[in-house]
Amino acid sequence: MDRRDIEIFLTLADELHFGRTAQRLLxxxxxxxxxxxxxxRQLGVLLFVRTSRRVQLTATGAVLADEVRAGWDRIEQAVSAARAAGQSVATTLTVSLEAPALADLAADVFGRFTSHQPSTRIxxxxxxxxxxLDLLRRREVDVAVTNAPIEEPDIEPGPVIHTEDVVLxxxxxxxxxAQHIVTLEDMVGHVVLRAGRRAAPYWDGSGQTPSTWQELLAAVAAGEGISPVAKxxxxxxxRPTVTMVPFTPGSPSIRWAICWRRGERxxxxxxxxxAVG
Structure with missing residues (x-):
């Protein structure tokens, strides 16, 4: 018996009326x-006795109805339990941060996400x-937060979640x-070390990219170069050996944006x- 056959058989066993059974099951x-x-025909037995006045289950039909109903109830309970479990299962959204501090700086965005998606953990x-972007390309994370603009053929840029000034x-x-503020012109003639995938105009290609943030600060402290970094x-x-000098008001800011693998939103x-709103 398929699902619909079972429903019709059990409903008729309850109603003992062909018309009401049809109405109930549409x-x-x-x-x-x-x-x-x-x-x-398939079972080779009568399941119901029909007369012009009433419908009754045969003895065989009554036994079959009891057995089928018990199994059917277990199937329905299992299906309901599976659906409930599927709705409550916690999922995970993995996010890589170019700047770990963004977990704090963009806490309002991530907070809105979790309040609207309580079953999803970031x-x-x-x-x-x-x-x-390496973790994103290697499929170890779902989303990356990096500085905009994001102009990569395999990466789809999303909205900006945090904006901040730049310091040198x-x-x-x-x-x-010794200066209170600096300008882009002040960087001319100095070796500029690149912090991550820092976008123009702050990096002119004159310096190398240290392997880690601590290596960058160590190189700056040693006088090997200067580096524009997020405020x-x-x-x-x-650290006492490094000074962070603000750029002049109106200088380009750093815009931290989310992105994901193109075509995999x-x-x-x-x-x-x-949640960015």
Whole structure:
């Protein structure tokens, strides 16, 4: 018996009326009659006694109804339990951060996401310093947060989740350390070390890319170069040998944006995009 045959058989066993059974299941009365006749042919026994005045289960029909109903109830309970479990299973959205401090700086965005998606947990990963998109390309994370613009053929850019000013990291003994503010022109003639995938105009290609953030700060402290970095570095990574000098007001800012593999935007990513607001 297929699912519909079982439903028709058990409903008729309850109603003992072909018309009411048809109405209850939203099928024709002929469909009910045809189904019962088919079952009786397949089993080789009568399941119902029909007269002009009433319908009754035969003894065999009553035993079959009890057995089928018990199994059917177990199947229905299992299906309901599976659906409930599927709705409550916690899922995970894995996000790599080029700057780990973004977990704090963009906490309002991630907070809105979790409030709207209570069954989804965000797991943060620290991205590689030299190539912050590597984890994304290797499918180890669902989303990456990196500085915009994001112009990669295999990566789809999303909205900006945090914007902040830029400061210039210089050695405490560097001539620029004595200035209250610096300009882009002040960087001319100095070796500029690149922090991650820092976008123009702050990096002119004159310096190398250190392997880690600590290597960058060590190189700056040693006077090997200067480096434009996000303003939060002055608070999160302060050290006595390095000075963070602000750029002039109106200088280009750093825009941290989410991105994902092109063509692979999931429901979780959609929810995160909506949380940006």
């Amino acid at each position: 099928v024709s009365q002929a469909r009910v009659s045809q189904t019962i006749a088919k079952l009786e 797991v943060f990963r620290e991205a590689g310093f030299a190539d912050p 990291a210089v050695a405490r003994t560097h001539p620029l350390a 939060h570095a002055a608070e999160y990574f302060a 999931t429901a979780g990513i959609d929810a995160l995009v909506r």
